[in-house]
Amino acid sequence: MTTISIVTGGSRGLGRNTAISIARHGGDVIFTYRSGAEQAQAVVAEIEALDRRAVALQLDVGDIAALKPFADRVRTTLQSWGRESFDHLVNNAGHGEMASFAETSEAQFDQLFNVHVKGVFFLTQALLPLIADGGRIVNFSSGLTRVSYPGFSAYSAAKGAIEILTLYMAKELGSRSITANAIAPGAIETDFLGGAVRDTPEYNEAFANMIALGRVGVPDDIGPAIASLLGPDNRWITAQRIEVSGGQNI
Numbered sequence: 001m002t003t004i005s006i007v008t009g010g011s012r013g014l015g016r017n018t019a020i021s022i023a024r025h026g027g028d029v030i031f032t033y034r035s036g037a038e039q040a041q042a043v044v045a046e047i048e049a050l051d052r053r054a055v056a057l058q059l060d061v062g063d064i065a066a067l068k069p070f071a072d073r074v075r076t077t078l079q080s081w082g083r084e085s086f087d088h089l090v091n092n093a094g095h096g097e098m099a100s101f102a103e104t105s106e107a108q109f110d111q112l113f114n115v116h117v118k119g120v121f122f123l124t125q126a127l128l129p130l131i132a133d134g135g136r137i138v139n140f141s142s143g144l145t146r147v148s149y150p151g152f153s154a155y156s157a158a159k160g161a162i163e164i165l166t167l168y169m170a171k172e173l174g175s176r177s178i179t180a181n182a183i184a185p186g187a188i189e190t191d192f193l194g195g196a197v198r199d200t201p202e203y204n205e206a207f208a209n210m211i212a213l214g215r216v217g218v219p220d221d222i223g224p225a226i227a228s229l230l231g232p233d234n235r236w237i238t239a240q241r242i243e244v245s246g247g248q249n250i
C-alpha cells in the first residue's frame, strides 16, 4: 500500500525537499504551509508530476487553537483518498531567531517555544488517532543542541525540548509500533534566518570550515535522508537523535 506522509512547512526549504523526496520514494504527501500558498501549489504540482498525490493545507503550527480543526481537515483529506489513517508525520515547520541570551525578549522566546515545542506537542497529539499503528514520527531538531553558538539560546533550548519529547513519544507510542526520531541538521542553505547561511559569504565560509565534508549543507542533503529513514529498512530505529550535518563541529 502507498504510504501517506504529513510534512509541516512543506512550501519551502527542508520541508519542501522532504515532501518531494518522499514522493520520489513512492509516497503520497499532505503538507502544510503558513503563508506561501503559491509556493505550496508549486510543490503540489511537482509531486503530482511524479505521479504521486499531494495536498497543501494552510496551518500556523504556533496557533494552538487551530491544531484540532487541522486534524479534522486531515481526516477529510484522508477519506477523499480512501484511507482512515496516515503513516508518517514530519514535524519540520519553524523559524529561526537570533538574539543574545541577555537580549532575547519574552515575545521572541514565546514565539519560538510556541512553534517549535508547544505546536509540535499538540499537533502530534491531535493527529495521534490518525497515525497508523507501525507509523513514524520525525521531529526536526538542530545541530545547535550539541554545540553552542552565541545568539541561539532560546532556539536551541526549544530544539533541546523537542529531543526529549522525541524520547517520550518513542516510549509511549512504542506499544503501537510507532517510532519517533529527531533529525538534527547542521547549517543548511535555505531561507532560514533570512537566508543567512546561503546568502552571506562570510557565514557560509565560517560554517563550511566547521564541517568535515568541507561545505555547508543544501536541502538535497536532508530531504532524501528523511525519506530513507521513513522507509521499511529503518523500522527498528527509534528514540534516536540523528545528526545530518556533514560532520559539523566534530
Ligand SMILES: NC(=O)c1ccc[n+]([C@@H]2O[C@H](COP(=O)([O-])OP(=O)(O)OC[C@H]3O[C@@H](n4cnc5c(N)ncnc54)[C@H](OP(=O)(O)O)[C@@H]3O)[C@@H](O)[C@H]2O)c1
Pocket (backbone or CB within 6 Å): 008, 009, 010, 011, 012, 013, 014, 015, 032, 033, 034, 035, 036, 037, 059, 060, 061, 062, 092, 093, 094, 095, 096, 115, 140, 141, 142, 143, 184, 185, 186, 187, 188, 189, 190, 191, 192, 193, 197
Ligand atoms: N536551515 C538550517 O540551517 C536548519 C538547521 C537546523 C535545523 N533547521 C530546522 O529545519 C526546519 C526547517 O527550516 P528551513 O531551513 O527549511 O526553513 P525555511 O526555508 O525558512 O522554511 C520554513 C518552512 O516552515 C514554514 N513555517 C515557518 N513557521 C511556521 C509556522 N509558525 N507554522 C507553520 N509553518 C511555518 C514556512 O512556511 P511559509 O513559507 O508558508 O511561511 C516554510 O514552509 C526548522 O524546524 C528549522 O528549525 C534548519
